[in-house]
Amino acid sequence: MPVESAHFGATAILFLPPSGDRYHQHLLGPGFLADAAAGTLPAVCFVDPRFTLPPDNSGNDDHPPADIHRGDAFLAQTFHAIANGPRWPHTVLIVTCDEWGGFFDHVAPPRATAPNAVDPDLVNGKARLGFRVPTIVASPFSRGEPDDPKVKGMTFDHTSILKLIEWRFGLGPLTARDASRDVANLARALNFRHPDASVPALPAPEPPLPTPCLLAAAAEPAVRGANPASDDPTDSRNPWPGLRDSGLLAGWELPE
Numbered sequence: 001m002p003v004e005s006a007h008f009g010a011t012a013i014l015f016l017p018p019s020g021d022r023y024h025q026h027l028l029g030p031g032f033l034a035d036a037a038a039g040t041l042p043a044v045c046f047v048d049p050r051f052t053l054p055p056d057n058s059g060n061d062d063h064p065p066a067d068i069h070r071g072d073a074f075l076a077q078t079f080h081a082i083a084n085g086p087r088w089p090h091t092v093l094i095v096t097c098d099e100w101g102g103f104f105d106h107v108a109p110p111r112a113t114a115p116n117a118v119d120p121d122l123v124n125g126k127a128r129l130g131f132r133v134p135t136i137v138a139s140p141f142s143r144g145e146p147d148d149p150k151v152k153g154m155t156f157d158h159t160s161i162l163k164l165i166e167w168r169f170g171l172g173p174l175t176a177r178d179a180s181r182d183v184a185n186l187a188r189a190l191n192f193r194h195p196d197a198s199v200p201a202l203p204a205p206e207p208p209l210p211t212p213c214l215l216a217a218a219a220e221p222a223v224r225g226a227n228p229a230s231d232d233p234t235d236s237r238n239p240w241p242g243l244r245d246s247g248l249l250a251g252w253e254l255p256e
Contacts, residue, residue: 032081039086044165049074060207062097073207079138080204089197092139092190094161100131107132110155112182115175126182129157140197141190154184161186 035041052059052066060070075095082093111126119127135156144150159178163185166173173179230237 033077036081036085041085041087043169047078067208069205070207073205076202076204079202083138083199088199089140089195092137092141092164094135094137094186096135097133100133103131105131112155112157113177113180115159115177129155129183137186137189139190140195141192143196143198143200150189152184152189154188155182156186157183159183163187 032041032045032047049061049071050059051061052063057065059066060074062068062071079093082088082091085091109129109131111123111128114122114125114127121127142150157177159175160183162174162178163183164187165171166178167185167187177183232238233241
């Protein structure tokens with residue numbers, strides 16, 4: 001189930017019924033896959049990709065300069081490991097991102113009760129949430145139909161996941177925000193009356209083989225007559241002055 005207005009981000013999060021430990025953080029690897037197959041994952045499990053860092057850039061996240069094909073393979077492997085395990089009928093898998101990536105969003109973030117006194121931009125004790133990020137809730141309790149997709153338009157943020165965990169295990173709130181009604185409990189995206197534990201047929205992409213950047217660049221033929229962009233603000237090939245001027249014409253206050 002897509003969550004329409006999620007003003008938050010985090011790594012992929014797996015919420016399970018009680019089974020052994022209450023909480024654990026995993027990198028996707030043999031241990032996680034074995035626990036998923038055996039049904040011995042803890043009650044709450046955070047699954048992180050390998051972050052893409054120089055010099056080899058061999059991670060499987062979606063952050064530049066990562067190859068998003070590897071990120072797709074990471075998500076697919078995580079989902080199939082959980083969905084084909086014995087505890088899938090009682091599982092809620094939440095996939096989201098740690099931030100919005102710097103892209104434009106036409107929806108202004110709303111305000112919600114501040115969780116602490118760190119943010120100086122408060123109005124009546126409420127701080128602005130961040131820009132929206134994509135979030136998917138995959139579970140037998142969130143299954144939609146092709147002609148009736150389930151999309152929740154409530155306001156969610158990081159603490160919506162926290163509220164779900166607190167609600168499930170009878171825990172008290174950790175901050176003023178998850179104690180408030182300003183953000184919804186992610187349990188509102190679930191339907192416990194009509195679960196459907198059948199596993200949909202979804203792709204299982206394989207990650208591409210790593211290719212050294214120098215070899216990849218050498219293999220690409222040069223484009224005849226192509227001129228590289230210029231950093232000179234007086235050069236017509238430099239696109240940035242025109243972009244900046246368009247913002248000024250739109251009334252944006254930009255530094256000189």
